[in-house]
Amino acid sequence: MKVYDESSEDSETTTGSDRIKVGIAEYQVASGEVVLTTSGLGSCLGVAIYDRETKTAGLLHVMLPSKAESDGDNDAKFADSGIRELVDELEREGADRSNMVAKIAGGSDMLDFSENGSGIGDRNAEVGRRTLDQFDIPLEGEDVGGEHGRSLRLETATGDLTVKSANRESVTL
Amino acid sequence: MPDVLIADDSEFMRNLLREILEEDHDIVGEVENGVEAVETYKEKDPDLVMMDIVMPIRDGIEATDEIKTNNPEANVIMCTSVGQEEKMKEAVKAGADGYITKPFQKPSVMEAIEDVVPT
Amino acid sequence: MKVDIQSLGTFNRLAHEGAEEATAAMCQMTGLDAVVDVTKITLMDRDDIGEQLRDEEYVGVQFAFEGELAGDTVLVFDREGSRTIAESLIPGGGASDSMARSSVKEIGNIMMSGFIDGWADFLTATIEHSPPEYVEGTGEAILPDRRRPDSDDADDGDGADTSGQNTEQIFVFKSEIEWVGESVSFYIYMLPEYEPLAEVMGRHGQAQGDAIPVDKLQVFNEMTYDGTQRAADNVEMMTGIETEAEVSQLSFAPIEDVPKQVGTDTYVGTVVEFTGVPSGFLMVLFDEDSAVHIAEAMMPIEMDADGLTGQHKNAIEELGNIMTSGFVDGWANVLQTSVDHTPPRLVHDMGRAIVDPLAAQVGQHQEHAFIIDSEMRTDDIAFGAEIHALPNETELRQALDELLVDRADQTDADIEQIF
Structure with missing residues (x-):
């Protein structure tokens, strides 16, 4: 039997399909044979967290590094608060933090016009890593930086995260 | 034939200008930013500079200002896609002798050059 | 009339929630799965509304509403979508036209009542609506009387037609809803009459410092159209391809x-950051086929290579540069200021991934954004270019404050006068 879950505050009905789209500043959690996808990551960061035991997975698409630095009350928009929310939601769905592993992709430097300091893409990845570390969730793979966009596909059955780009070969983390 | 220095960060535009000019001019240099424009000007002392405005490192108005400060006799024609009145005034202040807006056709380039460096 | 950013945000959210309720009602009745993709408020020419619908066949349900707000609202399905709905309500219902029609009408009625009720509740007022009317048509013709019969003599004198041009700009609330796992979409358009809406918006805003003068937004929009036309003229001059500005909207x-x-297809183009008043980012984007085509039209020699080469990219980079100037120069000249921009950065990537880092940079300081979208096309060959600008809110507001409506047509600089 397939079990579908839906998680984000926007509470969109996802029952009945085996492909769930994750928009910008959103996350989705699912288990069973489901594919979670998100597209058009530039400096945005995609965070995939997977519990091997329960085969429950979540995918988050964040735009900015830290909630404290910007306006906005949507936790899923920021790397730090978004990961926190995603971990909570996974736990509510029966996943165990001690079984969780993570993969991140995105955070490119493309079109970063800031002249000094590191760009948003870099900081997204950095805050993402740091927050995962605070939760003791090991980072199993990453495909970040560079100057190209990415789209992601996370399979809940295996935890495989496939990264696609416009002008290059796909990689699976 | 008059010596010309071309300063434009766009390879496409440098090629286009070269094609228009090379029949009646000696192209003594092609550079990609304002710093190189000032240096190459000092080195080659050309009769004319075709100067873009929006360039990396240093823009064409600043470069024109320095070239004209060092050598008030220098001839500089701005050759740019910028069509803003305030920018044109800045260019005049920096000492530019002419202003061509892109996209241009060969006759208007020749006319502008004839006004600034009569043959 | 001034509208503050917060009330624009509130109205956008209201439309979005209305669309979500309507969609939930549909999902519940049909067992189909759909999500609201985007809701935005757009200020545009009445004549251009529905440009996105292109030449497809549509069916829908339309209401007129009046009260605190007045206007029309339409729910638009493509034909395939309407059959799917009919089929899910009554198995076999998709086969018969009259069954399909009554299904669409019924479901449209339920969906749109929820949509209108949300507005009435928020405004704590009553909004009456007419019985639903089933409509069908091709492309934008599905939308209600886009040219209002009374628009010639109705001069309300409140800045709605400041330019004296023969156009009328209105606010449109548009939601795009996507079927999960299908390639069909449907749309909810709400076309309120300008005056009552502006009044309601004004009333719901706080008269704080961040208010935007609405009538000046219209003037700004017209300047943008001029800028697009100038960029199109530049394309024509460089390529010999006759090009027209098509749509510009805010x-x-x-x-x-x-x-x-922007779509998920791959685009080629340029991006600059512009500084001054206004400031922000500007993208000039071509689909890959158009990019190859237009670059070859710019080159003096025939290309024998297939696809997009370095030479094509050089040409696109310069074209993007010139189009960018054509677009922003008008703002600078009307505002009597200068708007600087960085040299163009060439991009070749998925459309959304190109916009994403720019949205993130603007998003560090604001939760909502104005987006300026323009398009140009030509009839001769397959060619399309899009210009998108993402201004920073603070400088846009300053630009609007400083905008002298009388100067709105002074977009050209006079070189002769200066040199």
């Missing part, structure tokens, strides 16, 4: 919806 949306303004 939208307002949550920052996270900004990247959805």
